[in-house]
């Protein structure tokens with residue numbers, strides 16, 4: 051499997067924002083969805099994931115939360131809006147942090163005092179030990195090239211009994227198809243050694259106790275089917291013509307990803323753990 055660098059990931063997320071906003075979510079939210087009912091819209095499924103995570107996260111108005119790999123900051127605002135917690139969003143992409151800061155600059159003084167955004171890497175967090183009561187992360191940790199280092203950083207910046215809630219991609223089977231390599235792993239510039247069980251063992255080794263673990267692979271499949279339909283709709287309606295070539299490649303990859311998930315070559319998990 052090809053190895054990717056942090057610089058490649060940073061460049062990727064600095065350059066691709068507009069295309070994802072054009073069909074995924076115009077506000078810049080860019081994670082997968084949770085479908086308690088199959089007929090809900092994709093945007094609703096992203097909100098359902100946020101709601102589910104918020105319920106499990108123990109975040110209150112007293113919390114000091116780190117949103118790790120916050121992207122355009124949409125979910126940092128969601129956490130703050132729903133709980134009144136202080137939130138710090140950090141992301142590798144300069145572009146996405148600039149976007150988040152721009153949205154923040156338009157908020158009222160209270161929100162400005164409660165939220166901040168910083169460019170930086172999860173592998174070297176610019177925070178003191180035991181700064182946060184909660185670390186929250188969505189669709190970001192799979193990108194981190196030295197995942198063990200990042201998970202150790204999370205443990206370092208969390209207070210004792212602090213809660214780490216995150217989702218991540220997993221590899222249920224060790225030997226995966228070439229199609230999966232090309233259309234999932236190389237397209238998303240990542241690889242992982244963890245399956246649903248070994249990930250939890252690693253978290254235990256790093257000083258976390260697992261409070262909740264859910265294999266969400268079925269929802270990852272539904273996400274990609276919905277996204278393929280949404281991009282196809284844009285082509286049918288003649289919208290965003292500058293992205294049609296890119297949409298066609300994504301539609302192909304997304305529809306194949308459904309099958310790749312079914313055969314166990316990629317999966318998705320949600321974990322909640324407590325720092326001991």
Ligand SMILES: C[S@@+](CC[C@H](N)C(=O)[O-])C[C@H]1O[C@@H](n2cnc3c(N)ncnc32)[C@H](O)[C@@H]1O
Nearest residue numbers: 063079080081119120121142143171172190193
């Ligand atoms: C798919 S986006 C998800 C963004 C956001 N969490 C959301 O749900 O909309 C993945 C994000 O992870 C960020 N990322 C990748 N590697 C990172 C690292 N080493 N440290 C911090 N952020 C990273 C990317 O820049 C990108 O914004």
